[in-house]
Amino acid sequence: MDDLKLPAYAGHFDLIMQRWMAAHGVTRGSLAVMCECRLVSAAGYGGRGVNERVPLWSLSKAITALSIASLIREGKLRLDDPIGPHLSHAFAEFGQPADDRLGRITVAQLLSHRSGIPRATDDNLFAPGLVQLLRECPLRAAKIEMLMPRILESRLSRDSGVAFEYTNMGYLLLGQIIEALGVERYEEACAIRVLAIAGITNPRLDADWGGIMQAAGGWALSGPEYLAFIRLLHLRPPRLFTDDVAEFLCAPDGKWMDAKRTTAYTLGVVIESPGPIFLHSGGHNWKQDDAASGPIDEARGTSFVLLPDGTAWFASYDGLSAGTNPQATSELHQALTQACENVRPCGAIDNFPGLGIGHIWC
Secondary structure, eight states: OTTSOOOTTHHHHHHHHHHHHHHHTOOOEEEEEEETTEEEEEEEETTOOTTOOEEOGGGGHHHHHHHHHHHHHTTSOOTTOBSTGGGHHHHHHHOOOSSTTGGGOBHHHHHTTOSOOOSOSSSSSSOTTHHHHHHHSOGGGOOGGGTHHHHHHOOOSSOTTSSOOOOHHHHHHHHHHHHHHSSSOHHHHHIIIIITTTTOOSOEEOTTTHHHHHHHHOEEEOHHHHHHHHHHHHHOOTTTOOHHHHHHHHOOTTOBSSTTOOEEEOSSSEEETTTTEEEEEEEEEEEETTOTTSOEEEEEEEEEEEOTTSOEEEEEEESOOTTTOHHHHHHHHHHHHHHHHTOOSOOSOOOTGGGTOOOOOO
């Protein structure tokens, strides 16, 4: 943090994060703040480096969603396409879906978690068969292809388009579509199609969990890199966004998550209106004593908020997540968002170039 140019208010964000970590027993974390799409502050805590990559968990979904957007830009896909024809190769390799309704789900319904695919069909909230797979296979050797037969055996909990139900399996299917319609594997496709446009060099899936969580939660980036990525949501460069995808991102109608219509789920992100304000949290809670690689006991989380003017924050934290302690993560969300609302105007400081992060390719 010492070699970054910091505005006077950076210490306020640092104090918020340090006090929150102390109050909740969080030993390692990181924080990055962006103002008007410029990086103004970044810090690591508990030995974590300013630009150290951390698992993003479900914040990875936006990377997958924008890779789908790139395929739509190329004319290979449409939001209202049924997914069956685009997954024919996966069905041939892993088995036909047990529920014939799955092939009629649209791309838009997968993106907005309105597919009818259930949150869980097994003993975990990620995908059926994962616990058993990790008993038999070292974590770093586990790949999403090993779970695809079980995913395709899952039955829908309701017809598609009826209601919101958050599911990792839907985004794993989007990853299969990216591989089917492109010439690269999922990791390389996202790196070329999206993350390079955001100015990020040599991005990678997480070394431990990336192979198995892939399109639903597998990416690892630093806080500054993730903020560089979400600049795309604010700037919406035409080389990536068609008009209909930009509208899909920002329009909550038909994508509401709750009966009160306060939040909606669009292009891999939650939105709040008016604004829109983009946000998401990612949580990883896994305890398994009989894993082939040795006992696993992890609780880790990430969060971000992007305000309408391009001001944003990203935080990572070890020891808890929105799943294990929603009140604590809500406290951090509220404190950092309020702080962001009070920093404007932010001056001309931009630390992205100093951390090796380039400009958006428009």
